[in-house]
Amino acid sequence: MKPVAHSGLRPKAICFLLACCALIIASFASLNLQFAAFFDSGTLRKMGLFIAELTQPNWSGAFWLKLLPAALETLAMSALGTLIAFVLGLALAIPASKRSLARFSLVRSSARWVLSALRSVPELMWAALLLISAGLGPMSGTLALALHTTGVLGRMFAEALENAPKDNEFALSVRGVSRSKIFFFVQVPQIAPQLVSYTLYRWENNIRAATVLGIVGAGGLGQMLSYYLSLFKMSETSSILLVMIGLVLLVDMLSAKIRRVLA
Amino acid sequence: MKIDLERVSVRHPPTLSRRGEVLSDVSLAVASGEKIAIIGPSGAGKTSLLHVLACAQQPSEGRLLLNDHDPWTLSNAKLKDLRGQLFLAPQIAPLVPRQRVVTSVLAGRLPQLSLLQSVRNLIYPTNLQAVHDALARFDLAEKLFERVDRLSGGERQRVGLARVMISSAQLLLIDEPLSALDPQRGDQALASLCQMAHDRQATLIATLHHVEMALKFFPRIIGLAQGNVQFDLPVAQVTPALLTELYRNQTEVDHAFDAVQTAGDTIARPAFAPACR
Amino acid sequence: MTSLIPTSAPDFSDIASQHLRDPAWSRRLTGAIVALLILWPMFEWTEFKIWTLWGPESLKQTGNFLASFFPPKLSNDFLIQVAHETWRTVAMATVGITLAIVLAVPFAVIAVRVLSLSALTGRMQFLPSAVREIVRAILIILRSVPELIWALIFVRVVGLGPTSGVLAIALTYAGMLGKVYAEILESGDPSNSQALMRNGAGRLQTLFYALLPQNADELTSYTIYRWECAIRSSAVLGFVGAGGLGQMMDASLKMFNGSEVLTILIVFLLLVWCSDLVSAWLRKFLS
Secondary structure (H helix, E strand, C coil): CCCCCCCCCCHHHHHHHHHHHHHHHHHHHHCCCCHHHHHCHHHHHHHHHHHHHHCCCCCCHHHHHHHHHHHHHHHHHHHHHHHHHHHHHHHHHHHHCCCCCCCCCHHHHHHHHHHHHHHHCCHHHHHHHHHHHHCCCHHHHHHHHHHHHHHHHHHHHHHHHHHCCCHHHHHHHCCCCCHHHHHHHHHHHHHHHHHHHHHHHHHHHHHHHHHHHHHHCCCCHHHHHHHHHHCCCHHHHHHHHHHHHHHHHHHHHHHHHHHHHHC | CCEEEEEEEEECCCECCECCEEEEEEEEEECCCCEEEEECCCCCCHHHHHHHHCCCCCCCEEEEEECCECHHHCCHHHHHHHHHCEEEECCCCCCCCCCEHHHHHHHHHHHHCCHHHHHHHHHCCCCHHHHHHHHHHCCCHHHCCCEHHHCCHHHHHHHHHHHHHHCCCCEEEEECCCCCCCHHHHHHHHHHHHHHHHHHCCEEEEEECCHHHHHHHCCEEEEEECCEEEEEEEHHHCCHHHHHHHCCCCCCCCCCCHHHHHCCCCCCCCCCCCCCC | CCCCCCCCCCCCHHHHHCCCCCCHHHHHHHHHHHHHHHHHHHHHHCCCCHHHHHCHHHHHHHHHHHHHHCCCCCCHHHHHHHHHHHHHHHHHHHHHHHHHHHHHHHHHHHHCHHHCCHHHHCCCCHHHHHHHHHHHHHHHHHHHCCHHHHHHHHHHHHCCCHHHHHHHHHHHHHHHHHHHHHHHHHHCCCHHHHHHHHCCCCHHHHHHHHHHHHHHHHHHHHHHHHHHHHHHHHHHHHHHCCCCHHHHHHHHHHCCCHHHHHHHHHHHHHHHHHHHHHHHHHHHHHC
16 A cells, blocks of 8 residues: 655644744734835935944033933832832732642732732833823833832742742741741741842843833933934934943843852 | 640551551650650651641541640640740751851740841841850851851751750650761760750650660650550660560661651651651 | 760850850941942932822822723723724734744854854864854844834834834844744754764755754744733834834823723733733643
């Protein structure tokens, strides 16, 4: 009998690929994409001019006087926001971690739900929402970072608390030591390396987020960038971009240093 | 603290690897200030018995009385006070690896400290002298500010014992205090423990694999095998025949490494407690 | 019986008892003071006067705004509009990721050391090595610029609309996907690919016959995860004019229309939650 040839791909994979193709085609079709406009000669010339100006950043003293405070503002936003998130995240991680054997706990589910909601709203969206009450300026940015990062850190801390070995807790609870004392004496010291590591990792992420939050008016370098870009002042824009990259590198370096010191 | 066990049994749902009944029909009367050693082969239920006495495991049958009160009928507040007066020292010292020895030892005082005092101790340890003296009894005074994960297994076990010393517990339940110690240190540790119990008039109950040490230091020996009390005698009346009978089914008697084995295999876990290892 | 271990340590207690101090204390105190010295200016620089949130003016404003949130706007026209924008957000993310894959795959394939012919017989030669380093550097640059900034620049150049958003996502995610694809391809066992190349197979043939099948699961899993992130990104890009839910929310916020904002926010959270479920299910389905 002749062997029957069939495709090497599993039927599952074929299904998946077909579904993907359908989604992709539908997406391309429904959006009014104007790549033509992007690549026409006028636009390309404009882009060429921009790029040329971008290679000549403005490093004048007067501009530095504006750059430096904005950079410090952005740095402070990211650090303070992360710090607040550390405290709030740890506070929420306590109810959110599995401490009793009950399969369902209202307290635990609510805490997890709050963290999930905080986490799902991106930083920029939080900033846009907070502008109404906190006003334009870096405080909105700080709060926006703090709220979003609380959701992220809270979930990570809760998992760390759940996965920590329980023997030390048991030894103390047998003696009737209250849960709050156990928390400070055993649970926190045990997960301390993870607490620090996750927080520093989020700080690295938050400095990148902080640089752009200003675009909606939350202060820092982003606000400057948005302003100069709207005026098509590319050389100032280029300086701002370079300072942003510099900040990101600085935080990456500081974070690595802190990790080494505390290890 | 006075202890009475009345026909206590502890049962767990049996699995492929272990029997259901961990302790069956155990009765015991201990006067305040007595020193008892519990010996027996692996899987005899020694650790479970200690857990029952520590109110960490509720008996499936029978009754436990501590100072003539049944702890399982007490209110939460009274039970908490009672727990503060006992001390269960597991075989593997429950120390947080990155903590310093001084903080780990001070944790023995937690039932007596308020929350504020406890947190203050984390920031700056108080009563350093007492911690120093407790460690000195076990030859560890110079490790006062060392990190726990930089100590050897034997040193960690001794830190665990120093924690017992600094607590003011009236019932000391020690699980295998010698498992990681060499004979010299083992001698010293048991001597210190017995001295401490004597000074405080506390009841001391220890499970031991080293039969000679048990016979050397403890005036009363209980032999446990397969969840049953085989004998409960003053040390003078314990004969080699009794011991052979006790360890009949176990090929290695008094082997230092048995201590590591007992913690995992056939000893059933109390419902809310983690495995001993 | 003599022993090598002293039965008791030298007695330091007399000497030490008067001088027992915690050696870590001075370090901790210094650290705390330094931290406070850094913390104070941070509050200054971020103008973090959180008590102003409770000032009467601000409270009234916040109160009014929050009150305007309820009830969420549920009129048919509005909901249809929201559904439309939701689809546009998903479509933007899908197109963006597709373009990102198209860019990332060649970069990753070039950057991967496993396919190096010169490395088969010893160390990689200079030119192939240099080419790989350049490609990796390009990927790093693409990844480091936040997509919002790309979008901002493109909007100025091309104008408002989904094209800018799609291109921004394509560039940034090309960097991310390229780096991770390269890492995944390199992390597997190289012996299959090496065997094929040693026996004369071309590099692209090795790619299709060994590298891709070996790592298909991980590659797909990561791509699905990034698609889910792209949906979030595309919503955010709407705030600079790239269309979709973000732009809708921006417009409603500027008009202080709380009920619209609440509806859009709820729909967005549902979208995130659904895409999370779909992504998790797909990854399980395919593994």
